[in-house]
Amino acid sequence: MLWDLDTDAFTFSVSSEDKAFTKRGVLSVVNSLYDPLGLTAPITIKGKALLRELSSEINDWDEPLSFEREVEWIKWKESLKLLEDVHVPRCIIQSSLSLTKKKELCIFSDASTFAIGAVAYIRVVNEEGNYQVVLVGKSKLAPKPAHTIPRLELCAAVLAVELYEYIKDEIDLEIDTVRFFTDSKIVLGYINNTTRRFYVYVSNRVNRIRQSTRPEQWCYVATKQNPADLASRSIAAHELQDSMWFTGPEFLSRQELLEVNNYDLVQPEADSEVRPVVTTMLTKTSNVDLGAHRFERFSNWKGLLNAVGKLLQIAKSFKKIPGKPGKGTWKCSHTSCGVDEFSQARITVLRSIQQDAYKEELDCIKRGRALLKGSSLRRLNPQVDKHGLLRVGGRLSDADLTQEEKHPVIVPPGHVSTIIIRHYHESVAHQGRHITEGAIRAAGFWVVGGKRRTCNVIKVCVTCKKLRGKEEYQLMADLPADRVTCEPPFTSVGVDVFGPWQVLARRTRGASANNKRWAVIFSCMYTRAVHLEVIESLSASSFINALRRFFAIRGPARVLRSDRGTNFIAETRELRKHLLEKGCVWLFNPPHSSHMGGSWERMIGIARKILNAMLLQSKHTRLTHEILCTFLAEVMAIMNARPLVPVSCDPDQPTVLTPAMLLTQKWTLPVLLLGTSIPYTT
Ligand SMILES: [Zn+2]
Ligand SMILES: [Zn+2]
Incomplete structure (x- = not known):
């Protein structure tokens, strides 16, 4: 850098000494150009870039470099000679300082993937017009690995800010205004942003920019009019003198600069530098009431009173710490609430829900005014007691009754009224509406x-x-196959034992006879005929005897069904095996499923009823084994003579179908001597 005293301008000279084309030589030439103001920044950046490329390729300082690089290098080195023709006037403001109206600093910044650059001009406005002079330029290589263009543009903006601070410290002139220009709307959006947060990289640089500049100072300039673009792209040396690098962009010479407008963030949702929006909320409550909505957490009245009583205990134990407003100590005792606390809690809860539901009415009564026309309480003529509770008025004020009786507390509709009703409903053992209502009123509530x-x-x-539900009926399953398969009588048989009956035992010398009798019922599954046999004990042997008699009279059966009675299961294994050889299976119902034996249990019911009637009629006769056998035979006859289908009203079919008809092929009833005076015993 030279100072030409004749023209009072800066110019440059480049040493013509030839350096070897090694890394050391290149470094020497690049650094030989002394340019503290960065006036040749668009040229020198190219040399710096070349040096960086060489450094990454070759490690040795004195190794000769490749031929292709040498061509590029020589071309650049030759072009440096043209810098000797460059003349930059040293004097910034040629006219008299007293005549200048305004001195404005304009700093441009730009970035490319290759480099970032900034350049500052001073714009002077005086009476004759205005002009601008280049002040300082600066360029830096873009960092590797490559950043995104918006980040580089932001770095260039930071460079512009640094340049501004440097000028501000060094220049002796008073600058009226400072403006910054960038061709990146994204960066303008970042700088003007007041609504969103950025990640660290952008955030730090935006903070740096806003430390020394105001967002209003930042303007947009088109890339073509941005002189910093030259510094970030680098140009050939012969183009430099005629470019806008020294003269500044043409629009600066105009009288007034464009108005600054606001710049919003460019597509903040798509920008990876912008943090996503996080919404935080602040809840502030100023209500000192307990808030009736809290009571909805309780499902019973006692529990609610207990909880509120506990809170009252804690509130009573609260002691303020002097000097610390809003702070204090409290303790929660483990004893349950006393009577006082319960009644206090009751008043608190009721007052709280009344405050919520009847705010206007309470206001009216406190001010001594009549209730509003539309109020639902108008008919009740309400009054407020000493605890602030709304009570029903009525005409019994002078009566010799308790206040609860004379003036019940009004309970507004809502959750609390529901749990009060439920409480008193349970306290009267789930009685109906009438009794429940009575209990509620007696407790002093007007719901x-x-x-x-x-x-x-x-x-x-x-x-x-x-308690009061309708009885439900089981949907019946299909009838078992036995019941609906056409078979001879007593082929499928249900077996059960019922009884006992007390009989008059004959006294035998030396041993007392068992004086209880049972009956075995054999019920045909298909014809619904029954056969009864008397047994003397519940033992297996008695049962086997009865079974043998049944088979002898009614013929063999194919299927026997029974429940799992002990006399059926125990000691009959041999018998069952024997029966199986004769082609008869014995099926047991599952345990505890008496409903599966419904068809014969029903028959037992009928048999008992008939027998009971017989025993009633013959109450003067003493029941002996023989008479019981006779009675059961007659019971069997009556049961087998019962109609199987409804008795017909059709005169063409006057007969009834009975099991006896199927068994005996006879139409008439057997001759029974029931109710006659023919004695059974002598
Ligand atoms: Zn109930
Ligand atoms: Zn009768």
Whole structure:
């Protein structure tokens, strides 16, 4: 850099000494150009770039470099000679300082993937017009690995800010305004942003920019009019003198600069530098009331009173710490609430829900005014007691009764009224609406809409459903195959034992006879005929005897069914095996499923009824084994003579179908001597 005293301008000279084309030589030439103001930045950046490329390729300082590089290198070195023709006037402001109206600093910045650059001009406005002079330029290689263009543009903006601070410290002139220009709307958006947050890289640089500049100072300039573009791209030396690098862009010479407008973030949702929006909320409550909505967490009245009573205990134990407003100590005792605390809690809860529901009414009464026309409490003539509770007025004020009786507390509709109703409904052992309502009133509550609400509570009460529910009927399954298969009588047989009956035992010398008798019922599954046999004990041997008699009279059966009675299961294994050889299976119902033996249990019921009637008629006769046998035979006859289908009203078919008809092929009933005076015993 030289100072030409004749023209009072800066010029440059490049040493013509030839250096070897090695890394050392290149470094020497690049650094031989002394240019503290960065006036030749668009040229020198090219040399710096070349040096960086060489450094990454070759490590040795004195190794000769490749031929292709040498061509490029010589071309650049030759072009440096043209810098000797460059003349930059040293004097910034040629006219008299007193005549200048305004001195403005304009700093441009730009970036490319190759380098970032910034250049500052001073713009002077005086009476004759205005002009601008280049002040300082600066360029830096873009960092490797490559950044995104918006990040590089942001770095260039930071470079411009640094340049501004440098000028501000060094220049002796008073600058009126400072403006920054960039051709990146994204960067302008970052700088002007007040709504979103950025990740660290952008955030740090935006903070740096906003430390020393204001967003209003930043303007947009088209890339073609941006002189910093030259520094970031590098140009040939012969183009430099005629470019806008020294003269500044043409629009600066105009009288007034464009108005600055606001720049918003460019597509903040798609920008990876912008942090996603996080919404945070602040809840502030100023209500000192307990808030009736909290009571909805309780499902019973006692629990609610207990909890509020506990809170009151804690509130009483609260002691302020002097000097610390809003802070204090409290303790929670483990003793349950006393009577006082319960009644205090009751008042607190009721007052709280009344405050919520009847705010206007309470206001009116406190001010001594009549209730509003539309108020639902108008009919009740309400009054406020010493605890601030709304009570029903009525005409019994002078009566010799307790206050609860004279003036019940008004309970507004809502959750608390529901749990009060439920509490008193349970306390009267789930009685109906009438009794529940009575209990509520006796406890001193006037529940608004009480009848309907009580009905609703009872309607959903599970215990009441259990107590008063309609009886449900089981949907019956299909009949078993035995019942619907056409077979001879007593082919499929249900077996069971019933009884016992007390009989008059004959006294035998030396041993006392068993005086209980049972009956075995054999019920045909198809014809519904029955056969009864008397047995003397519940033992297996008695049963086997009965079975043998049955088989002897009615013929062999194919299927026997029974429950798992002990006399059927125990000691009959041999018998079952024997029966199986004769082609008869014995099936047992599953345990505890008496419903599966319904067809013969029903027959037992009929047999008992008939027998009971017989025993009643013959009450003067003492029951002996013989008479019981006779009775059971007659019971069997009556049962087998019962109609199987409804008795017909058709005159063409006057007969009834009975099991006896199927068994005996006879139409008439057997001759029974029931109710006659013919004695059974002598
Ligand atoms: Zn109930
Ligand atoms: Zn009768």
